[in-house]
Amino acid sequence: MSLLRRQLAVWTAAATLFLSALPSSHAQAVPTLAAASDLKFAIEEVADRFEKDTGNKLRLVFGSSGNFKTQILQGAPFHLFMSADENFVYELADAGKTEDRGRTYAIGRIVIMVPPDGALKPDGQLKDLAAALKDGRLKKFAIGNPEHAPYGARGKEALQHAGLWESIEGKLVLGENISQAAQFAISGSAEGGIVAYSLALAPSFASRAKFELIPESWHKRLVQRMVLVKGAPPEARAFYQYLSTPAAQEIMVRYSFAMPKE
Amino acid sequence: MDWQALFLSLKLAAVTLLVLLPSGLWLGRWLAYTRVAGKSWIEALVVLPLVLPPTVLGYYLLVSMGGASPIGAWVQQTFGVRLTFNFLGLLIASVIFNIPFLVQPVQRAFEAIPRQLGEAAAVSGLSAWQTFWRVELPLAWPGVLSACVLTFVHTLGEFGVVLMVGGSIPGETKTIAISIYDRVQSFDLTGANQMALLLLLFSLGAVAASFFASARLAVRR
Numbered sequence: 086m087s088l089l090r091r092q093l094a095v096w097t098a099a100a101t102l103f104l105s106a107l108p109s110s111h112a113q114a115v116p117t118l119a120a121a122s123d124l125k126f127a128i129e130e131v132a133d134r135f136e137k138d139t140g141n142k143l144r145l146v147f148g149s150s151g152n153f154k155t156q157i158l159q160g161a162p163f164h165l166f167m168s169a170d171e172n173f174v175y176e177l178a179d180a181g182k183t184e185d186r187g188r189t190y191a192i193g194r195i196v197i198m199v200p201p202d203g204a205l206k207p208d209g210q211l212k213d214l215a216a217a218l219k220d221g222r223l224k225k226f227a228i229g230n231p232e233h234a235p236y237g238a239r240g241k242e243a244l245q246h247a248g249l250w251e252s253i254e255g256k257l258v259l260g261e262n263i264s265q266a267a268q269f270a271i272s273g274s275a276e277g278g279i280v281a282y283s284l285a286l287a288p289s290f291a292s293r294a295k296f297e298l299i300p301e302s303w304h305k306r307l308v309q310r311m312v313l314v315k316g317a318p319p320e321a322r323a324f325y326q327y328l329s330t331p332a333a334q335e336i337m338v339r340y341s342f343a344m345p346k347e
Numbered sequence: 348m349d350w351q352a353l354f355l356s357l358k359l360a361a362v363t364l365l366v367l368l369p370s371g372l373w374l375g376r377w378l379a380y381t382r383v384a385g386k387s388w389i390e391a392l393v394v395l396p397l398v399l400p401p402t403v404l405g406y407y408l409l410v411s412m413g414g415a416s417p418i419g420a421w422v423q424q425t426f427g428v429r430l431t432f433n434f435l436g437l438l439i440a441s442v443i444f445n446i447p448f449l450v451q452p453v454q455r456a457f458e459a460i461p462r463q464l465g466e467a468a469a470v471s472g473l474s475a476w477q478t479f480w481r482v483e484l485p486l487a488w489p490g491v492l493s494a495c496v497l498t499f500v501h502t503l504g505e506f507g508v509v510l511m512v513g514g515s516i517p518g519e520t521k522t523i524a525i526s527i528y529d530r531v532q533s534f535d536l537t538g539a540n541q542m543a544l545l546l547l548l549f550s551l552g553a554v555a556a557s558f559f560a561s562a563r564l565a566v567r568r
Binding site: 115126144146148156159262264267268293 | 531534
């Protein structure tokens with residue numbers, strides 16, 4: 086009995102101590118950016134630079150643009166949304182969730198990406214992909230989920246343009262976002278995939294993958310748009326502005342993003 | 348190693364347990380003794396989070412607690428707090444998700460106590476509360492302890508529900524499981540390995556320790 090009481094007391098004390106020692110959820114004050122997965126490496130670098138230049142911190146969350154749209158509609162506390170597809174921004178604007186209709190920040194491109202010593206050649210015209218489908222070299226092919234990942238939708242369009250969609254559909258593995266698709270594409274469980282050019286250029290992918298650009302005319306343009314969510318703090322606004330500075334643009338261009346001429 | 352995510356997960360696990368333990372103890376004990384009509388339905392409801400895909404549960408929670416839902420909107424207007432995409436949202440989801448992990452072992456533990464003991468305690472003049480503290484709980488303690496460990500460890504690994512109602516916000520809702528997922532996606536396999544290994548060792552250690560403690564307690568009584 087006393088053993089039990091003692092254990093309960095010790096346990097409660099430990100839990101209380103432990104809880105008080107933890108950082109509380111004051112995190113609300115830091116502005117939070119929800120960014121499309123293709124921006125993963127580029128925006129991390131821009132945010133580092135932003136912090137050095139201005140002293141302002143930023144919380145970064147990466148995922149698929151479609152999911153972010155749903156989450157913001159449900160009231161997720163994101164202050165700035167960088168979508169890979171302008172339509173998601175427009176939908177949020179129409180729902181009255183954003184300050185305005187936002188601004189285009191980049192034009193994206195897609196590439197076919199394969200592991201360096203894989204069965205598939207990185208061929209932007211997707212000719213080898215077609216051949217691999219016929220001769221059985223292709224078991225699995227990765228794209229982002231076209232339902233909510235813009236790069237996945239463009240990947241689907243490129244496959245349709247090449248006339249491969251019907252034959253490849255049964256072999257597709259769908260990434261929840263384009264970063265996951267890239268990971269599938271070169272993890273060895275798939276022979277390759279269609280992913281964002283900006284990810285292919287990231288240092289952590291460079292040694293693990295070969296890639297080639299898919300013609301721009303094969304898919305709808307990837308007009309990427311960002312917007313401030315209503316109630317965004319000044320620091321989020323500052324980052325929004327910072328993205329048009331030469332320092333930020335240099336980084337974006339280095340990661341393959343073409344700058345829009347608006 | 349994403350320490351922030353690890354601490355968040357530990358905090359979530361601890362608070363989940365603190366919230367769930369009193370009500371779970373009561374519910375488990377009640378289920379062990381009651382002969383109420385429709386008991387099977389209540390038991391089924393308790394087990395439901397165990398068999399339901401976490402994303403399905405997460406989806407329902409998101410829809411029912413989100414700012415667009417009547418409940419979510421009411422709570423936000425009345426108390427000024429949001430029920431999703433923050434720690435509170437994770438906690439609510441986590442408590443619901445862990446009900447079977449706590450209640451089931453507790454129920455089994457109380458079921459294993461011979462009924463005559465309770466009657467003997469009553470004859471000896473102990474109140475129901477005294478019987479609970481002095482007779483039942485010490486006997487059920489090994490089961491209660493493993494229920495607590497299961498709940499704690501299970502919360503650390505929770506993924507689907509957290510992903511749906513959390514939004515992966517660093518320091519707020521980005522738990523260790525989500526962080527591992529993120530690291531894999533950005534090809535930081537070293538980071539993913541470290542965290543996965545830590546989680547594996549911790550889970551194994553905690554479960555082994557609870558078995559050891561249960562065996563010791565069983566011997567002692």
